[in-house]
Amino acid sequence: SQTIHQWPATLVQPVGSPLSLECTVEGTSNPNLYWYRQAAGRGLQLLFYSVGIGQISSEVPQNLSASRPQDRQFILSSKKLLLSDSGFYLCAWSGLAGGPSREQFFGPGTRLTVL
Amino acid sequence: KQEVTQIPAALSVPEGENLVLNCSFTDSAIYNLQWFRQDPGKGLTSLLLIQSSQREQTSGRLNASLDKSSGRSTLYIAASQPGDSATYLCAAGHNFNKFYFGSGTKLNVKP
Numbered sequence: 680s681q682t683i684h685q686w687p688a689t690l691v692q693p694v695g696s697p698l699s700l701e702c703t704v705e706g707t708s709n710p711n712l713y714w715y716r717q718a719a720g721r722g723l724q725l726l727f728y729s730v731g732i733g734q735i736s737s738e739v740p741q742n743l744s745a746s747r748p749q750d751r752q753f754i755l756s757s758k759k760l761l762l763s764d765s766g767f768y769l770c771a772w773s774g775l776a777g778g779p780s781r782e783q784f785f786g787p788g789t790r791l792t793v794l
Numbered sequence: 795k796q797e798v799t800q801i802p803a804a805l806s807v808p809e810g811e812n813l814v815l816n817c818s819f820t821d822s823a824i825y826n827l828q829w830f831r832q833d834p835g836k837g838l839t840s841l842l843l844i845q846s847s848q849r850e851q852t853s854g855r856l857n858a859s860l861d862k863s864s865g866r867s868t869l870y871i872a873a874s875q876p877g878d879s880a881t882y883l884c885a886a887g888h889n890f891n892k893f894y895f896g897s898g899t900k901l902n903v904k905p
Contacts, residue, residue: 711891722798722883722895723838730890738892769837773891783828783885783893785838 681706685770685786692793698743698757700789702770705751710772712753713783714745717767729753765793796821796886800896807874808904815869815899817884826887827867829858831880832898838883842869874903 682705692698704710711730715723725738727745735745742761746754753770770786797820807813817827826845830838842851842858844867850859857870867884881900885893 713892715895720897722800722897723885723893725892725894728890728892736890771838781891782840782843783887783891784840785830787837790835 681772681784683770683772683784683786685768685789687789688787689790690792692760692791694762694793695759698755698760698764698791700755700768700770700791702753702755702786703751704772707751707772707774709750710774712747713771713773714753714755715769715771717769717788719766723769727755760793762793765791767791796824796888796894798884798886798894798896800882800884800899802899803897804900804902806902806904809874809876811874811903812870812872813874813901815871815882815884815901817867817869817896819865819867819886819894821886821888822862822865824862824886824888825891827858827860828885828887828893829856829867829869830883830885832883833880841882871901874901876903876905879903 684703713728714726717723729747743757768789771783773783774781799818801816828843829841844851844860855872860867881898883898885895887893
């Protein structure tokens with residue numbers, strides 16, 4: 680069966696520091712991968728998605744970037760964090776990149792607090 | 795751009811009641827619609843996925859319907875239980891399986 684991991688689970692960082700959040704998927708190949716952010720009391724906002732290694736699409740302009748160095752690894756980064764980057768970051772995957780829409784499955788999330 | 799709205803934002807009911815959660819979306823050109831459950835501080839758990847060609851999906855006490863032309867979906871929960879207490883999110887799916895989420899309905903089922 681498929682499993683999705685995210686780490687770290689929680690992170691407290693000062694303003695201006697760098698960021699690296701990692702997401703890995705097990706038990707599937709060539710998945711679509713997604714990064715979402717959830718602000719307190721809000722729904723999820725799609726930040727980035729990837730349909731293959733090295734292929735990244737951004738949904739909203741922001742202080743963050745994403746990379747996919749391996750088929751089942753998705754990384755969210757920032758060079759300098761802002762207070763507004765605080766939130767709950769969720770990684771998700773779905774099957775058959777580029778194919779018919781499939782169900783999305785989510786990781787446990789990373790709670791980021793920028794002070 | 796797709797806008798997804800969920801009503802009500804919060805709901806409190808006594809155990810055993812049947813209830814309906816509403817979701818509306820502005821762009822009817824969706825591939826599918828998915829309902830999720832989120833417990834506090836946790837990730838999302840998929841409940842039901844309805845393809846755009848389908849009218850409804852059922853799983854246990856849950857039934858989700860989709861009226862694509864009117865831009866609406868409902869999640870029906872039968873015989874609610876305290877363990878159903880959570881935030882319920884709907885998401886409209888587009889190309890590349892990109893999903894756009896509503897802000898959720900926070901459900902509290904009282905024993």
